[in-house]
Amino acid sequence: MSSFTRRRFLSLSAATLGTTAAGTWTTTLAVDATPAPGEVKEIPTFCEMCFWRCGGIAHVRDGKLWKFEGNPRDPQSNGRLCPRGTGAVGAHYDPDRLRQPLMRVGERGKEQWKAVGWDEALGFVAERMNRIKAEHGPESVALFNHGFGQRFFQHVLKTWGVINYAGSSYAQCRGARDVGFLLTYGAGVGSPEPTDIRNTDCLVLVGSHLGENMHNSQVQEFAQAVERRASVIVVDPRFSVAASKAKYWLPVKPGTDLALIMAWCNLLVQEGRYDKAFVAQHGHGFDKFVEAIKGNTVEWAAEQCDVSPELIVAAAREMASHRPATIVHPGRRVNWYGDDTQRSRGIALLNALLGNYGRKGGLYVAQGISMAPYGLNKYPEHARHRLDGAEADRYPFADEGITTSIRDATVSGKPYPIKGWFVYSTNLMQALPSEAETIKAIQNLDLLVVCETMPSEMAGWADVILPDTIFLERHDELLTGFGRNGWAALRQPVVAAPHDQKPAWWIAKELANKLGIGECMPFKDLEEYLKVRVEKSGHSWDKLKAEGVIMAPHKPITVEEGLALEFATPSGKVEFWSDQLAAKGFDAVPKYTKHPEAPPGSFRLITGRAPGHTFSRTQTNPLLHDLMPENEIWVNAATAARLGIRNREYVTLKNQDGVLSNRVRVKATQRIREDTVYMVYGFGHSNKLMKTAYLMGASAGQLNSSYRTDPIMGATSIHTNFVSLVKEA
Numbered sequence: 001m002s003s004f005t006r007r008r009f010l011s012l013s014a015a016t017l018g019t020t021a022a023g024t025w026t027t028t029l030a031v032d033a034t035p036a037p038g039e040v041k042e043i044p045t046f047c048e049m050c051f052w053r054c055g056g057i058a059h060v061r062d063g064k065l066w067k068f069e070g071n072p073r074d075p076q077s078n079g080r081l082c083p084r085g086t087g088a089v090g091a092h093y094d095p096d097r098l099r100q101p102l103m104r105v106g107e108r109g110k111e112q113w114k115a116v117g118w119d120e121a122l123g124f125v126a127e128r129m130n131r132i133k134a135e136h137g138p139e140s141v142a143l144f145n146h147g148f149g150q151r152f153f154q155h156v157l158k159t160w161g162v163i164n165y166a167g168s169s170y171a172q173c174r175g176a177r178d179v180g181f182l183l184t185y186g187a188g189v190g191s192p193e194p195t196d197i198r199n200t201d202c203l204v205l206v207g208s209h210l211g212e213n214m215h216n217s218q219v220q221e222f223a224q225a226v227e228r229r230a231s232v233i234v235v236d237p238r239f240s241v242a243a244s245k246a247k248y249w250l251p252v253k254p255g256t257d258l259a260l261i262m263a264w265c266n267l268l269v270q271e272g273r274y275d276k277a278f279v280a281q282h283g284h285g286f287d288k289f290v291e292a293i294k295g296n297t298v299e300w301a302a303e304q305c306d307v308s309p310e311l312i313v314a315a316a317r318e319m320a321s322h323r324p325a326t327i328v329h330p331g332r333r334v335n336w337y338g339d340d341t342q343r344s345r346g347i348a349l350l351n352a353l354l355g356n357y358g359r360k361g362g363l364y365v366a367q368g369i370s371m372a373p374y375g376l377n378k379y380p381e382h383a384r385h386r387l388d389g390a391e392a393d394r395y396p397f398a399d400e401g402i403t404t405s406i407r408d409a410t411v412s413g414k415p416y417p418i419k420g421w422f423v424y425s426t427n428l429m430q431a432l433p434s435e436a437e438t439i440k441a442i443q444n445l446d447l448l449v450v451c452e453t454m455p456s457e458m459a460g461w462a463d464v465i466l467p468d469t470i471f472l473e474r475h476d477e478l479l480t481g482f483g484r485n486g487w488a489a490l491r492q493p494v495v496a497a498p499h500d501q502k503p504a505w506w507i508a509k510e511l512a513n514k515l516g517i518g519e520c521m522p523f524k525d526l527e528e529y530l531k532v533r534v535e536k537s538g539h540s541w542d543k544l545k546a547e548g549v550i551m552a553p554h555k556p557i558t559v560e561e562g563l564a565l566e567f568a569t570p571s572g573k574v575e576f577w578s579d580q581l582a583a584k585g586f587d588a589v590p591k592y593t594k595h596p597e598a599p600p601g602s603f604r605l606i607t608g609r610a611p612g613h614t615f616s617r618t619q620t621n622p623l624l625h626d627l628m629p630e631n632e633i634w635v636n637a638a639t640a641a642r643l644g645i646r647n648r649e650y651v652t653l654k655n656q657d658g659v660l661s662n663r664v665r666v667k668a669t670q671r672i673r674e675d676t677v678y679m680v681y682g683f684g685h686s687n688k689l690m691k692t693a694y695l696m697g698a699s700a701g702q703l704n705s706s707y708r709t710d711p712i713m714g715a716t717s718i719h720t721n722f723v724s725l726v727k728e729a
């Protein structure tokens, strides 16, 4: 941390905490508001700096938040947090946080506000919602949500009649992967991914950059695997940190991954290196699969992918030599080219050939924990169909809501109008493709409510902004996790909110009261709700508050531990040939099709993540900002030299549709292919209220104006744009 920022951080701490003492939030804190001088309290809770939700312990000294570290009892952290997790202290003190409810006074999107009280803000929201309901029906209000705090918004809005709700974590992230595995094994991948990296002998990463992609416990296991010299194979146009640990790095041309995966499948079959016993016992349609892929030769794939045939063969033989303790990682943010369900299905099938399902060192079968429900109300029957997902028969295998389908209906008014958006904790301007389409949809709304901690670009378009607390200042729903053991974790407030922010559950409850459905939140506060759930489940509330985590007894997760494999597919087997897909007109076996090449003078833009930031949510955090204040555009060093661009020089990016980015620094490096450029997602903020991050770096979301939609389940692509580099005058 630079001395300037540290001074700023410390002075902010003092100023902010001065306000805390006068705060109005009266929910019981786990820490005494008037501690003895020098007293340190340690309070367990779980992190929400990203979706991995690691258990941590907050240290509160003299009533002030001091540090946040891992909870050794917790399976997601094992006692250690990633840099973003420890940086959660900075989220509490962040000077750019939203402080009180705001209502728009000028034209939508002009970012002119007046501060109002909660009563006025929620009264306005309820009145507008009821007006939309009277004119168009309750289905015409939609919820976009992300993160753990959304639970009670979804409950209240579903009770009121909302049926269209979606998170960008599905169609803009992991959805295609889960559907690809679901179609193959009868179960999605889930989170955390049940990859037994701890015991694996060979880890194959296809476009997945563990280490930069900082999913705490998974990265810990990856580091252990590297230390005990497990083989690592990395497929990535960029020499990532993971690639630097690899035995084989395959720098494929972007968009050709599926050709490589199917050629690997074919090679394993042709050389008889697949798990014949697993396929004979559990496979469905294997002969038809073999016939379908026989044209996917190594030579063909080498030409498509622009890597040597020898490398393809060596990598395939390496992974086969370690089976079943080989994992081809399913990945996470896999929405790249618009045909991502089939690529993920290809990865699922490659794993099946390696016979690693339910095996030690492969993909284990995650177990959960059973916790009693509180007993909330049921939701009313709805008269209309949802307009997204399988119910609309638009994307037949979608099993969650699709953000862009809601957006499409908001623009077109079909099949029925969408007139209200309630947006919780998701910056749709950066998360969804085509900013222009999102703005077009917003212009058709009668109500846009944004509930957030930060003045995001999305908040800039709102009619009403409701300031949420950060996770260290609130209770949330009980976390029930799947893994090697099931577990439950408690989120509890450790410090008061510094201004007039309110916890998400409180906002949902007050909104329910204003909507006349207060009985759907029949508890005084969330502590009462959580205590009922925990004690009904036979656990001690006081013990959970003190320890933060309840672990379920261990059940078998691998064949080696006595697990009997079952597959919930229509055939009851692993579907090498998918009758389900064929019946809906899709390829029963994944088939590679070529993607467009970059136009002359342009490069394919690919994106990824940095270990110190989460999406577009952390750039103003005073601790994390210093780790990485802006992103860079990675450009091959030879290409940069040819263009006359120096390392660390600023350029502007211009995409195929003429969209221009903010200025961004060039990282000229040999660690990327010449036809590709790369940047970290989430930077380039354009909301002036994000003072620390305003116009720092470029926004990959803004450049994603051209996208394809996966016809199987509705995922939208992110790697289908090309950019040229424009030198600054």
Ligand code: SF4
Residues within 6 Å of the ligand: 047, 048, 049, 050, 051, 052, 053, 054, 080, 081, 082, 083, 084, 085, 086, 214, 215, 216, 217
């Ligand atoms: Fe927090 Fe890091 Fe864990 Fe994410 S991975 S929950 S940011 S500690």
